[in-house]
Amino acid sequence: MIQEQEHIVTLVINQSIEMGEFGIQEAIQLFELFGLPYQELFKQYFPENQFPKKYEITSQTLPNYPFVDVYLKDLDLIPKVLSRSLMIHDILYTISRANTIEDLNKNVLLQAMQYIENPNLSCKCDIITSFFKITQEKRVELMEQVFGEKGLNCQNTINLTEPDILYYLMITKDQKYIAGYTLSKKKKRREKNFARIYELPNRIYLGPVSLAHDLAFLMANQAQVKENDFVFDPFAGTGSSLVACSHFGAICFGSEIDGYLMKGHCIGYINQKSTYLKDPNYKQVKPYINLNFQQYNLPPPNLIQTDVHLPTFNPRVDEFFDAIICDPPYGIRASIQQDGNEQDLQANRTAIYRRMFEVARRVLRKGGRLVYLYPLFKGMEKKVEKEEGFELVDFREQKMVDKRSRLLVTMEKL
Numbered sequence: 001m002i003q004e005q006e007h008i009v010t011l012v013i014n015q016s017i018e019m020g021e022f023g024i025q026e027a028i029q030l031f032e033l034f035g036l037p038y039q040e041l042f043k044q045y046f047p048e049n050q051f052p053k054k055y056e057i058t059s060q061t062l063p064n065y066p067f068v069d070v071y072l073k074d075l076d077l078i079p080k081v082l083s084r085s086l087m088i089h090d091i092l093y094t095i096s097r098a099n100t101i102e103d104l105n106k107n108v109l110l111q112a113m114q115y116i117e118n119p120n121l122s123c124k125c126d127i128i129t130s131f132f133k134i135t136q137e138k139r140v141e142l143m144e145q146v147f148g149e150k151g152l153n154c155q156n157t158i159n160l161t162e163p164d165i166l167y168y169l170m171i172t173k174d175q176k177y178i179a180g181y182t183l184s185k186k187k188k189r190r191e192k193n194f195a196r197i198y199e200l201p202n203r204i205y206l207g208p209v210s211l212a213h214d215l216a217f218l219m220a221n222q223a224q225v226k227e228n229d230f231v232f233d234p235f236a237g238t239g240s241s242l243v244a245c246s247h248f249g250a251i252c253f254g255s256e257i258d259g260y261l262m263k264g265h266c267i268g269y270i271n272q273k274s275t276y277l278k279d280p281n282y283k284q285v286k287p288y289i290n291l292n293f294q295q296y297n298l299p300p301p302n303l304i305q306t307d308v309h310l311p312t313f314n315p316r317v318d319e320f321f322d323a324i325i326c327d328p329p330y331g332i333r334a335s336i337q338q339d340g341n342e343q344d345l346q347a348n349r350t351a352i353y354r355r356m357f358e359v360a361r362r363v364l365r366k367g368g369r370l371v372y373l374y375p376l377f378k379g380m381e382k383k384v385e386k387e388e389g390f391e392l393v394d395f396r397e398q399k400m401v402d403k404r405s406r407l408l409v410t411m412e413k414l
């Protein structure tokens with residue numbers, strides 16, 4: 001039964017092979033950021049005394065994934081979550097659910113009738129099913145049965161391009177029917193996500209390992225970056241992670257060993273395909289990292305050229321940053337540079353991660369997040385070692401080309 005004070009909404013998570021299970025962890029962090037702990041969000045799935053850790057909640061443990069039903073008291077959370085989400089394709093408000101179409105029509109929430117019976121509103125109906133294909137004829141038949149004269153007798157006018165309400169009928173894996181309407185502003189399928197303007201193919205200044213825009217935003221969401229947070233990327237490169245954080249209003253700091261990359265002298269280059277080249281605001285001819293902030297009208301970051309192994313910060317100013325977000329060099333495309341020893345790749349990799357934690361232990365505030373990527377090579381176990389002074393919040397795998405993969409890891413400073 002749907003309780004009066006709680007609304008059932010369904011998160012429709014984007015499924016893509018490259019993005020793996022990043023959608024669940026993003027939903028967890030965004031609802032938490034806006035005040036709803038994950039134990040509340042997923043309370044109907046797990047018994048209180050055996051509640052899993054965040055990283056144990058996967059597509060395998062959520063029965064109807066990529067549809068995830070959650071109970072909300074406050075629907076105002078939805079626009080807030082959607083304003084930052086990359087992986088939640090849509091959020092649907094459930095008005096009825098049943099095993100048969102007849103019961104579905106009988107169970108409809110009374111408050112939904114104010115929309116269904118209003119001829120001044122326009123609508124479009126959609127059928128969502130990820131688990132099996134249905135023919136066009138069957139779709140029309142189902143829509144007629146639910147929204148047509150013999151069903152809910154919907155009085156709205158039809159508008160297929162810009163409807164006021166997008167109704168949906170969802171058929172779940174276990175052949176249950178759910179009816180509702182979308183709560184996102186996306187009235188059309190394939191509507192662009194806010195982050196699309198940041199895609200690398202349109203980014204003005206690129207380097208050999210610029211971080212993809214979606215991963216950068218997912219990492220900023222894992223760190224729950226907010227306005228006026230102080231965020232640091234010790235391996236800033238061309239600044240992708242900082243661009244995402246700056247979009248959320250953070251004050252950004254970055255260091256990078258390769259000063260030439262920041263100043264565009266060698267491996268960094270102007271992307272001739274970027275539409276920013278045609279923008280009247282584009283004045284800079286010299287390639288350099290700050291162009292990536294100018295392009296989106298973001299304030300310039302605070303940058304320093306240094307080796308992460310060197311002492312950079314004032315020893316009296318500890319626990320300064322609210323978040324550290326980085327993609328350390330793995331030694332494949334981005335070289336791991338360290339004085340003296342360039343030979344032993346694995347040792348260098350271990351040293352760079354160890355150093356990242358050392359820096360974070362000092363300069364990250366308590367409760368601040370360290371979000372980083374960690375490569376998994378053949379034969380390596382998919383796990384994250386315990387790290388003194390940090391609690392593991394979440395980790396998920398991203399599959400990459402040629403069977404490589406990497407983990408997106410989120411730690412919290414204790």
Ligand SMILES: C[S@@+](CC[C@H](N)C(=O)[O-])C[C@H]1O[C@@H](n2cnc3c(N)ncnc32)[C@H](O)[C@@H]1O
Nearest residue numbers: 210211235237238240257258307308329334337
């Ligand atoms: C994987 S890339 C990061 C790319 C960056 N996120 C971007 O969007 O361009 C790693 C960066 O770490 C830098 N790096 C390598 N060794 C370093 C060190 N010891 N200290 C600081 N930066 C280092 C590399 O020059 C490279 O730019």
